[in-house]
Amino acid sequence: MNQLKLTVSILATAGLLFFIAACAQMGTLPSLPASHPEALAIGQQVNCAECHEDQQKGTLKPYKAFNHSPVFVKSHRFYAASDDRLCSTCHKSSFCNDCHTNKVQIKPSTKFGNRPDREMQHRGNFMTMHKIEGKLDPASCYRCHGRANNERCIQCHR
Amino acid sequence: MKNVWCTVVCAVSFATASSIALAADVSVDTSTLLGIGQRDVSGAKSETLLPATQFLGLDVDKLADGNLSLHLYGWGRADLADNSYNRENVDGNFTYGYLQYRFKEANANARLGRMFIHEGIVNEQIDGLSARTDLPAGFGISTFAGAVVHGKKLSGETSDGKGDTIAGGRATYRYLGMLELGLSGLFEAKAPSLVSHINSSHRLMGGDLYFSPHKMVTLMGQSSYSPETKSVAEHSYLLSVKPLEGLIVSGEFNEHRSGGYLSAASLFSTMPSYKPNERSRVIGGSSSYQISKSIGVAADYKHYTRTLGNADRFGADARLSFSDNSIRGGFGYHYLRASQGFAITPYISASYHELRGYLLHETKGYFAALDVIAYLFKEKLFNEKSAWEGTISLGYHLTPALALSGDVSYGKNPEFTDETKGLLRLTYNTTFDIKGGK
Numbered sequence: 001m002n003q004l005k006l007t008v009s010i011l012a013t014a015g016l017l018f019f020i021a022a023c024a025q026m027g028t029l030p031s032l033p034a035s036h037p038e039a040l041a042i043g044q045q046v047n048c049a050e051c052h053e054d055q056q057k058g059t060l061k062p063y064k065a066f067n068h069s070p071v072f073v074k075s076h077r078f079y080a081a082s083d084d085r086l087c088s089t090c091h092k093s094s095f096c097n098d099c100h101t102n103k104v105q106i107k108p109s110t111k112f113g114n115r116p117d118r119e120m121q122h123r124g125n126f127m128t129m130h131k132i133e134g135k136l137d138p139a140s141c142y143r144c145h146g147r148a149n150n151e152r153c154i155q156c157h158r
Numbered sequence: 159m160k161n162v163w164c165t166v167v168c169a170v171s172f173a174t175a176s177s178i179a180l181a182a183d184v185s186v187d188t189s190t191l192l193g194i195g196q197r198d199v200s201g202a203k204s205e206t207l208l209p210a211t212q213f214l215g216l217d218v219d220k221l222a223d224g225n226l227s228l229h230l231y232g233w234g235r236a237d238l239a240d241n242s243y244n245r246e247n248v249d250g251n252f253t254y255g256y257l258q259y260r261f262k263e264a265n266a267n268a269r270l271g272r273m274f275i276h277e278g279i280v281n282e283q284i285d286g287l288s289a290r291t292d293l294p295a296g297f298g299i300s301t302f303a304g305a306v307v308h309g310k311k312l313s314g315e316t317s318d319g320k321g322d323t324i325a326g327g328r329a330t331y332r333y334l335g336m337l338e339l340g341l342s343g344l345f346e347a348k349a350p351s352l353v354s355h356i357n358s359s360h361r362l363m364g365g366d367l368y369f370s371p372h373k374m375v376t377l378m379g380q381s382s383y384s385p386e387t388k389s390v391a392e393h394s395y396l397l398s399v400k401p402l403e404g405l406i407v408s409g410e411f412n413e414h415r416s417g418g419y420l421s422a423a424s425l426f427s428t429m430p431s432y433k434p435n436e437r438s439r440v441i442g443g444s445s446s447y448q449i450s451k452s453i454g455v456a457a458d459y460k461h462y463t464r465t466l467g468n469a470d471r472f473g474a475d476a477r478l479s480f481s482d483n484s485i486r487g488g489f490g491y492h493y494l495r496a497s498q499g500f501a502i503t504p505y506i507s508a509s510y511h512e513l514r515g516y517l518l519h520e521t522k523g524y525f526a527a528l529d530v531i532a533y534l535f536k537e538k539l540f541n542e543k544s545a546w547e548g549t550i551s552l553g554y555h556l557t558p559a560l561a562l563s564g565d566v567s568y569g570k571n572p573e574f575t576d577e578t579k580g581l582l583r584l585t586y587n588t589t590f591d592i593k594g595g596k
Contacts, residue, residue: 022293029264059332070446070456094231103251113565114551116516116529124531124547125571139414147423158313
C-alpha cells in the first residue's frame, strides 16, 4: 500500500513538474489566427492549396488536406473532431449548429432554400423517408441530433 | 440545481460582457422566417401553417484586453395559425451562449457558458467551462466540465434519461503534420432510472488517429468504448488517396454496437429495430474529380449491414459553376437497394431511386434558385409510386448585409397527398463580407 502511495506521489509530482515546464514554454508556441485574413468566396468549394501550397508549419496538418472537395464535405466529421480550431477561423459555431444541434426548428434545407448548392440533409419529404433511412443507419441520426429526445421525435416515438 | 446553474452562467456572461464592452467589434446575424403553408393530410382536415421564426446570432469580439469575446445563438418560433409541430404553438431554443478568452499563444482558449464540445470522440452540448491548449513537443490537452443540457422528458418518464453533470477531455500528440494521436473520454453522472426505456449513463473512452505518411494518403478515424455497458461503441475510419490533382478516392469503414453507442440516447430504445446487442456496419467509398474550375463530378457507394438485412446505395453527382461562380448548378442520381426489413411497415420494399437537380444565380442585387428532388419507389408506398418536391426562390439584397427573399415549394408525397409551402426570409448578416467570411 505504501509502495502504491509512493508511486502515485512520484507520478503526480512528475506530472506537475511537466505541466509547469510546459506552461513556461507555452509563450513560444504559435497560434492560428482568430479569423482567416482574407475574405473567402461564398458558394465556392474552398481550395486551401490555391494560396497555401505545400505550406506546413510545426505540427499543423497540410492545408491541402482541408480542401473542401465533395469527399471532404461528406466526411467533414473526421476533420472537425480533431481540428475544430482550424474550422473556426472561417466558420462560426452556428454554421455547424444549423444541422448539428439538440433542437432544430426547421430543416436546414428549408432555412437555406435560397442556397440549394449547399450540402444539406433531409431535402424533400424526409417525414416519409426517415422511416427507411433511420433503420438503415441510426448512428448517422445520432451524429447530428445527439441525445436530443426533442419534442418532434417524442411525438411519435413513445 | 441545473436551472440555478444555467441562470448563474447566463447572468455572469451577460453582466460581464455588458460591463466591459469597450471598443468591441459587434456582428449580428439574424434570419426572420415567415412560413406559409397548407398541409392536406390523407383522411384528416386541411391544416393552415403560419409559423414565424426568428434566428439570432450575436458575436462581440475584442472585449476587455482584446482577447475576450461573447458568442450567442438561438431561435424562437410562434405559430400564427395551426400548430406547425406538435401541441405547442410557441417554442424556442438557446443553442449556445459563451464567453471566450483566446490566448495569443499555443492555440489556447477558455470558454464559459453554453457551448458544444467537439473533441475526438466527444460531441456534447454543455452548460459549463472548457479549456484547451497546445503543449510543447507536440502535445495538447483540452478539458470540459458542467451541466448536461437536458431535452424534453421521455413519454411516461420523469426525465429525459440523462445524468445532470458531465466532464471529460482529450489529450493529443502530434508529430509534424503527418501524425496525430488522441485519447479522449467523457464521464456523465449517473443517469436516472427509466420505466419503459433502456438507458445507461453516458460514459465513453476512446482514441482518434490522423496519419498522413505521404501527401497523397491520409488515414483518420476513431474508436470508442463504453465502460458503462462494457461494449465497443464505434469504429469509424476514412482512408483517402489523392493520386492526381483534383482527384480524391476514399474508403470508409464504420461499425457501431447499439449497446455502446446508442444506449445513452434513450429515445433509440423505442425504435422497433433497436437491438442492444446489435453490431451494424456501413462500408463504402466515394470519389470526386474536379474536371475543370467549372465542372466537378463525384460518385459514391455504401453497403449497410444490420440484423434487419443488407442494403446498397450508389450514385453520382455533378456540380457546375459558370460566370465567375455566380451561376451554379448540379444534378445527381442515387439508388437504394434495401432488404425488406428496412421497408416501412406494412410495405414490402424500401428500395427507391432518388433524382435531384438545382440551379442558382447570384448577383450583388438579386438572387434566384430552383431545386427539384424526386423519389421513385420500387413498390408503392401509401399507395403512391413516387414523391417529389420543387422549390423556387427569389431574393434581393436591399443592402450588402440585408436581404429579402421568398421561396415557394410544391410537392406530392405519400403521406401528405400534396403540400404547398411558402417562406418569406429577411436576413441581416454583418459578417459575410468581412475578412474570414464567417
